[in-house]
Amino acid sequence: MSKRVLLIGGNFSPEPTGIGKYNGEMISWLADNGYDCTVITTYPYYPQWKVQPPYDRARNWFKKEVDGNITIYRCPQYVPANPSGKKRMLQDMSFAASTFFKIMQLAFGQKFDIVITVAPPFHLGLLATLYKKLRGATFVYHVQDLQIEAARDLAMIRSKRLINMLLRIERLILRNADHVSSIADGMIRKIGDKTGREVLLFPNWVDVSKFHPLTDKAALKEAFGFAATDKIVLYSGAIGEKQGLESLLHAAAAWKHEPGIRFLICGSGPYKARLEQMAEQLQLENTTFLPLQPASQFNQFLNMADVHLVIQKSHASDLVMPSKLTTILAVGGIALITANPGTGLHELVSRHNMGILVDADNQEALQTGIARAISQNTTDIARNARNYAATHLSISAVMTRFKEQVA
Numbered sequence: 350m351s352k353r354v355l356l357i358g359g360n361f362s363p364e365p366t367g368i369g370k371y372n373g374e375m376i377s378w379l380a381d382n383g384y385d386c387t388v389i390t391t392y393p394y395y396p397q398w399k400v401q402p403p404y405d406r407a408r409n410w411f412k413k414e415v416d417g418n419i420t421i422y423r424c425p426q427y428v429p430a431n432p433s434g435k436k437r438m439l440q441d442m443s444f445a446a447s448t449f450f451k452i453m454q455l456a457f458g459q460k461f462d463i464v465i466t467v468a469p470p471f472h473l474g475l476l477a478t479l480y481k482k483l484r485g486a487t488f489v490y491h492v493q494d495l496q497i498e499a500a501r502d503l504a505m506i507r508s509k510r511l512i513n514m515l516l517r518i519e520r521l522i523l524r525n526a527d528h529v530s531s532i533a534d535g536m537i538r539k540i541g542d543k544t545g546r547e548v549l550l551f552p553n554w555v556d557v558s559k560f561h562p563l564t565d566k567a568a569l570k571e572a573f574g575f576a577a578t579d580k581i582v583l584y585s586g587a588i589g590e591k592q593g594l595e596s597l598l599h600a601a602a603a604w605k606h607e608p609g610i611r612f613l614i615c616g617s618g619p620y621k622a623r624l625e626q627m628a629e630q631l632q633l634e635n636t637t638f639l640p641l642q643p644a645s646q647f648n649q650f651l652n653m654a655d656v657h658l659v660i661q662k663s664h665a666s667d668l669v670m671p672s673k674l675t676t677i678l679a680v681g682g683i684a685l686i687t688a689n690p691g692t693g694l695h696e697l698v699s700r701h702n703m704g705i706l707v708d709a710d711n712q713e714a715l716q717t718g719i720a721r722a723i724s725q726n727t728t729d730i731a732r733n734a735r736n737y738a739a740t741h742l743s744i745s746a747v748m749t750r751f752k753e754q755v756a
Contacts, residue, residue, distance in 0.1 A: 474522030535693020588618030
């Protein structure tokens with residue numbers, strides 16, 4: 350009899366980026382490899398922060414979907430159009446409340462062997478702990494983002510009392526989990542310091558056959574409406590406050606009189622309108638905003654760029670691992686990464702020489718890094734990036750290790 354897996358997660362397929370993308374691909378892989386999978390999630394809203402069609406007509410109701418040996422229960426939640434710290438907490442609480450009723454409904458049916466929660470939202474681990482207590486399932490707690498520390502360090506939550514209460518809840522979850530995993534060495538160290546226990550490496554992956562290097566960059570640039578000789582500096586991903594993308598606009602301002610250098614910001618998020626307004630105020634005719642690109646042409650789109658920006662504020666450098674980096678590596682892209690020495694991200698990139706590193710929150714360093722990336726020979730970096738992705742980040746390799754460790 351195949352093992353039964355229950356995933357409790359606030360993001361899931363068909364969300365195209367971030368945690369929802371990885372949750373969906375994880376469950377698809379498990380289902381393809383003989384597991385009977387059930388998912389409790391909500392309606393797709395990320396990165397637009399708005400429930401997406403055709404789900405927008407049913408977002409206030411519970412919904413069941415069945416696809417082969419995958420069963421998905423979608424639960425309603427509040428989705429703020431302009432998320433703040435308080436609104437994000439309300440969103441997480443609303444989803445946890447609706448999910449609780451679904452957990453209780455499923456708790457007295459056929460038993461799940463493994464229950465997985467993916468943080469954020471971190472407190473979904475309480476529901477997994479409840480199910481473990483009721484039915485004796487193995488509880489796997491996977492950390493994609495150190496949500497509490499990020500909210501504290503980015504001043505999204507300013508109350509020390511509230512932060513301490515959230516950390517106590519998290520410690521309870523970590524004590525009850527049978528396995529704890531995370532996506533990067535720096536995050537693993539931070540979680541290990543909290544718990545004193547082993548934390549497994551379960552990195553984000555990439556489809557290295559779907560995303561791969563292409564050679565005719567000039568033709569790709571023309572296909573997307575740029576001149577063949579343009580140097581394209583690309584940011585593609587979620588557009589939120591923690592990315593610190595104002596620095597990208599200031600960099601674009603420094604090159605505003607260089608017609609051959611184009612800055613491209615591609616994605617969606619609550620901060621995009623503010624950036625567009627700022628770009629207009631700075632009169633940045635060299636900067637273009639685009640929506641998320643279709644999956645069918647995303648490999649070509651990424652290959653077009655000469656520089657891929659992976660920008661984070663310094664406070665977030667070891668609290669999150671940017672998911673966009675895996676795809677950049679897969680296409681052999683030149684990633685310009687803001688990460689300070691001593692962080693896990695800096696150590697990883699430096700060890701494999703697969704990107705250009707600059708200090709976070711340092712405007713001069715960012716602009717110097719962009720100049721280096723568009724003017725110097727970066728062939729070795731591109732080759733190392735692709736080799737690392739092919740060797741370490743294929744979904745088959747990552748999920749096989751995960752299965753051997755916990756499933």
